[in-house]
Amino acid sequence: MQLPQEFMDKYQDLLGQEAQAFFESFREEPVAAFRVNPLKESLQEFADPIPNMPWSYYGKVSGKSPEHVTGLVYSQEPAAQMVGQVAQPAKGMKVLDLAAAPGGKSTHLLSYLDNTGLLVSNEISSKRVKVLTENIERFGARNVIVTNESADRLAKVFPAYFDMIVLDAPCSGEGMFRKDPAAIQYWSVDYPAQCASLQREILTAAMDMLAEGGQLIYSTCTWSPEENEEIVAWLLENYDLELVDIPKINGMVAGFDYPETARMYPHRFVGEGQFVAKFKYYGHGKPKRVKPGKSNLNREQVQLWQEFAAKQLRVPLTGLLQAFGDQLYLLPDGLPDLSKMKIGRNGLHLGTFKKKRFEPSFALGLCLHRSEVRHRIEITPEDFQKYVAGQPVPISEELPNGWYQVAVHGNGLGFAKLVSGTLKNSFPKGLRF
Secondary structure, X not given: OOOOHHHHHHHHXXXXXXXHHHHHHHHOXXXXXXXXXXXXXXXXXXXXXOOOOOOEEEOOOOOOOHHHHOOOEEEOOHXXXXXXXXXXXXXXXXXXXXXXXXXXXXXXXXXXXXXXOEEEEEOOOHHXXXXXXXXXXXXXXXXXXXXXXXXXXXXXXXXXXXXXXXXXXXXXXXXXXXXXXXHHHHOOOOHHHXXXXXXXXXXXXXXXXXXXXXXXXXXXXXXXXXXXXXXXXXHHHHOOEEXXXXXXXXXXXXXOOOOOOEEEOOOOOOOOOEEXXXXXXXXXXXXXXXXXXXXXXXXXXXXXXXXXXXXXXXXXXXXXXXXXXXXXXXXOOOOOOOOOOOEEEOOEEEEEEEOOEEEXXXXXXXXXXXXXXXXXXXXXXXXXXXXXXXXXXXXXXOOOOEEEEEEEOOEEEEEEEXXXXXXXXXXOHHHOO
């Protein structure tokens, strides 16, 4: 890998005697890792856990494995995992992941929230929000909204609203050079300063959304001080914020001038590059009073959903029922009016209203546990291969016709209809392989 000379000169000055070890680390292979999803009912132990981090392991997982398809595992390299590790939102918090795609940090935050509180997972790119939505759905969380907005438009809807805001900011990407050498082509000596200007713009809107006493987690996947410590200095100068010390684990080191912050270098930390800072906010934001939402279902839709829920579910699902056309969603409680927002996922997709019937969604079947459904069929790993390819699956056990949650290795894989001993295929066509 050929690093830009200006990059090498810059980090020779910044790192001094450590610079040579830093440069040599770029010759090594990038480090793969993944997290286990604690929201799933059937967890597994894997080899090579990452020290001091719950749910985290070194290694690769196949995108075609039952573990990945059911949302039990999520691939994310170790340094990127440190953002969620530092955030650790408490249950019940209202959290915003402001630049969320492809979903690693959002799913990590959801692991801590444990289907309580609210996560608004936002991505400004309409192309990237599709990947984010897919990853959120597979994870099986019920308390998340995916939005496709700019930070300033979000701020008009969520003034002083969030208990925690996580911004893994768009940056010069120096920490990804080893993992994605193409990122080197975009780098120039002036690029970090250009990124810092955008970061301040996004943070200005973010601070309008942070409630008094709230927490701000700011991170980048770069080592540039212009985008890291200089942004920290700007935040402390312009807002009533206090840095919170980040424990330095697994080879993390303190940031320049601000020992509370954390840096990850690949010659010290087993992973790629990252910077993280955590703040507590003492400003006096005035939260906007949120009017309780109302269900918009008509009488027939209410009846169809209630009939399905009574026949298929053992527990009530809490939240606000909303129909968008013929699609039914369950929204988390306590949301402001989102009618003018661009939405990627409006809560948990429950299913579709069709003529005189209701059909459950793939997302609903992913998130429910065995104790929450009345009818479930566990398929074998061999039948899993048939099912994800779009084929029907014969069931040897004599069971009545109707809807069943499909499961593999103990975790949900959507719903499917059993007809005369054959499980009809309901695996989404766009996900088949």
